[in-house]
Amino acid sequence: MRTCFAFVLILLFLTSCDDGDIIVTTLDFNDPDLKMCGAERSKVLYFIKNEEVFETISLKFSNPRLSPEDGIMTTDSTQTITFELNANNQVIYRTYDEAVPNNYFCNDIPPGSPRVLEELISVGGTVTITTISQAVNALDHDGDGVPSLEEGMATEQDTDGDGIPDYLDIDDDGDNVPTRTEIAYAGGDPTNPVYPDTDEDGTPDYLDPDDDGDGVPTKFEVTAEFQNPRAPQNQNEAGEYRYLNPLVAERFDGDLDSPLSNTISRRYLSSIVITNLQLQNQGGNNEEISFAIYRFGTFTSGSVNVTLPPDTQE
Structure with a gap:
């Protein structure tokens, strides 16, 4: 009950x-x-x-x-x-x-x-x-196509001495040519970068401030009107850029505009x-x-x- x-x-x-x-x-x-x-x-x-x-x-x-x-x-x-x-x-x-x-x-x-x-x-x-x-990409912090580990992330490698380590720098050598432009990809595979060395001095172009080894730094192989080394006006009739042609060693001695804006995601x-x-x-x-x-x-x-x-x- x-x-x-x-x-x-x-x-x-x-x-x-x-x-x-x-x-x-x-x-x-x-x-x-x-x-x-x-x-x-x-x-x-x-x-x-x-x-x-x-x-x-x-x-x-x-x-x-x-x-x-x-x-x-x-x-x-x-x-x-x-x-x-x-x-x-x-x-x-x-x-x-x-x-x-x-x-x-x-x-x-x-x-x-x-x-x-x-x-x-x-x-x-x-x-x-x-x-x-x-x-955004933990394997390539600056999105320049070179894996961060290969850019000396552990030691804060800074090739151009601008205070921005290479793994965060879109222009590692400070030559006003983006790193992404200075590398290539084997077989067109974006996960397999290769590093051209135009002057064959052992330093790949993306780390070389004088890509063609003609004694004129890449960023100065320009004109007053066209200060981007990759500007079409800085090519010859064969399509070769001044900064990649060792036979052209003309140096712009004026003041350069500001360097590339280092914008990353x-x-x-x-x-x-x-x-x-x-x-x-x-x-x-x-x-x-x-x-x-x-x-x-x-x-x-x-x-x-x-x-x-x-x-x-x-």
């Missing part, structure tokens, strides 16, 4: 709690990979989870140090971005009655569906964003951590949950063109 009575009590308790609402206890998203929407220096970072529970977590914020470009949060990998959560900068957790579409947070006007079942909004916390810069990984995060249920009970340290997630930008001036590495 007692066993039957206890079973009835448990059944009544479960029935009274099952009103369709979802009680949040952990907000465990496992440091997710975040998506981003927003314009100018106002962004929304978010993660959508359409599994057993339809739920989202988002961070809406503005900061003058954010990038104004779409798809880029920040390119500042030297300093962290820190701000307090308030009425303008908010973490919002929601559960829904059905699956959440991927563009849910990118609409100017919030969609009418899915319906929000539960909402928790931050009432306190400090956000810290730490960003690192990363090569990078991506930026931003880790978002919130300390002393407090979230308040917007339902009738105003329940609060808190986290001493909450790892909100990581956002990875798309490819970003970055110009490295001489005497810098990043």
